[in-house]
Every structure is written in C-alpha cells, then in structure tokens.
Amino acid sequence: xxxxxxxxxxxxxxxxxxxxxxxxxxxxxxxxxxxxxxxxxxxxxxxxxxxxxxxxxxxxxxxxxxxxxxxxxxxxxxxxxxxxxxxxxxxxxxxxxxxxxxxxxxxxxx
Amino acid sequence: xxxxxxxxxxxxxxxxxxxxxxxxxxxxxxxxxxxxxxxxxxxxxxxxxxxxxxxxxxxxxxxxxxxxxxxxxxxxxxxxxxxxxxxxxxxxxxxxxxxxxxxxxxxxxxxx
Numbered sequence: 001x002x003x004x005x006x007x008x009x010x011x012x013x014x015x016x017x018x019x020x021x022x023x024x025x026x027x028x029x030x031x032x033x034x035x036x037x038x039x040x041x042x043x044x045x046x047x048x049x050x051x052x053x054x055x056x057x058x059x060x061x062x063x064x065x066x067x068x069x070x071x072x073x074x075x076x077x078x079x080x081x082x083x084x085x086x087x088x089x090x091x092x093x094x095x096x097x098x099x100x101x102x103x104x105x106x107x108x109x110x
Numbered sequence: 111x112x113x114x115x116x117x118x119x120x121x122x123x124x125x126x127x128x129x130x131x132x133x134x135x136x137x138x139x140x141x142x143x144x145x146x147x148x149x150x151x152x153x154x155x156x157x158x159x160x161x162x163x164x165x166x167x168x169x170x171x172x173x174x175x176x177x178x179x180x181x182x183x184x185x186x187x188x189x190x191x192x193x194x195x196x197x198x199x200x201x202x203x204x205x206x207x208x209x210x211x212x213x214x215x216x217x218x219x220x221x222x
Binding site (some may be wrong): 041 | 114143151152154155158160168200202210211212214215216
C-alpha cells in the first residue's frame with residue numbers, strides 16, 4: 001500500500017508564481033525525499049530532509065518536515081516552464097527502502 | 111559514466127511468455143532496486159538487493175524473480191507474463207552509505 005499521499009494531485013500555475021505540494025505519510029521514517037519525473041522519463045532526486053530536520057533549502061526549492069503531523073511540503077519559488085513535471089515524495093522506512101506517494105502533476109503555463 | 115541503463119525500452123509480450131528486463135549501472139553502487147509504476151500511481155518496490163549475492167522482496171514481488179551475481183547487473187525476470195504486469199519498470203541504484211536513488215530511464219512493458 002502507498003505510504004504517502006500527495007496533495008494536490010494536479011496543480012496548474014502561471015510562470016513566475018510559487019508552487020506548493022504537500023505529502024502525508026503514515027509510519028516513522030528515517031528521511032523523506034522529493035523526486036521529479038518528466039514525462040516518459042525516470043525519476044530525478046531533488047532534495048532529502050532527515051527526520052530530525054524541519055526545513056531545508058536547495059536553490060529555488062524549500063522543503064519542510066513536520067514529524068508530529070507526519071507531513072512534508074515542497075515549495076518551488078519563481079516557477080519556470082521547465083519545472084513542468086510530476087513530483088513525488090518518498091519516505092525512507094529503513095534498509096534503504098523507499099515508499100513513494102502517488103505524485104503531484106505540476107503544469108507551468110507561460 | 112553511463113549511470114543506470116535499462117533494456118529494452120519497450121516490449122510487448124503475450125500472456126504466459128517469460129522475459130528478462132536488464133538493468134546495469136557503472137557507478138559501483140551496492141544497492142539496487144526494481145520498481146513498477148502504473149498510470150497515475152507512484153512507484154512500488156518489487157525486489158531489491160543490498161549487494162552481490164543478496165536479494166530481498168519488496169511490496170509487490172509476486173510473478174517476478176531477481177538475481178544479483180555482480181555489483182553491476184540486476185536483471186528482473188517475469189516468469190509467466192500476465193496483463194496485470196503491464197506497467198513501466200524502473201531500476202535504481204544507491205551508493206553504499208547514501209540514501210538517494212539514481213533511476214534508469216525505464217522499460218515500458220505491455221502484456222496482451
């Protein structure tokens with residue numbers, strides 16, 4: 001069964017706006033990771049946040065983690081057309097096993 | 111480095127046929143895994159390996175077999191293909207001591 005549930009399932013915004021995606025999970029985790037998947041391609045790792053961290057930044061990406069609520073959010077600032085993709089959260093539940101959410105399909109309109 | 115490579119890119123099978131999906135990595139990564147992705151879904155773990163000679167089952171292992179005779183290769187075998195195995199299959203690898211996974215481009219499988 002899927003560990004993570006992502007919200008929204010689809011998001012469409014104008015170029016330059018910020019995009020926020022949310023992920024909820026059910027069990028204890030070692031870390032939570034976000035991946036991007038362009039249409040028809042494999043997944044690309046974006047950012048990892050450990051269970052003892054609350055916020056992490058990487059370029060235009062900002063990830064937060066609330067372990068008490070078992071939730072995470074991914075913020076992409078100043079969106080670009082090239083950010084159009086599906087975004088997945090993945091929880092590391094131990095032994096390097098990742099459990100993926102269903103993903104958020106992000107469309108950036110020019 | 112070529113990274114993680116998968117062959118074939120696309121395959122059509124008839125029900126009951128068997129085949130092997132190939133996965134190779136040239137990064138000397140210890141950990142490798144196979145996932146399947148169905149439409150509108152995230153990835154589900156089929157089998158994984160923490161090193162040569164060691165494999166274990168993931169969330170959806172039924173109907174699949176794996177072996178890991180070398181660090182580089184991790185083939186996935188479909189024993190008797192069923193329409194329910196129509197999916198996109200991704201292989202991934204992770205270096206020892208790290209957590210992030212490097213994904214191959216995927217194999218799209220259609221079982222008729």
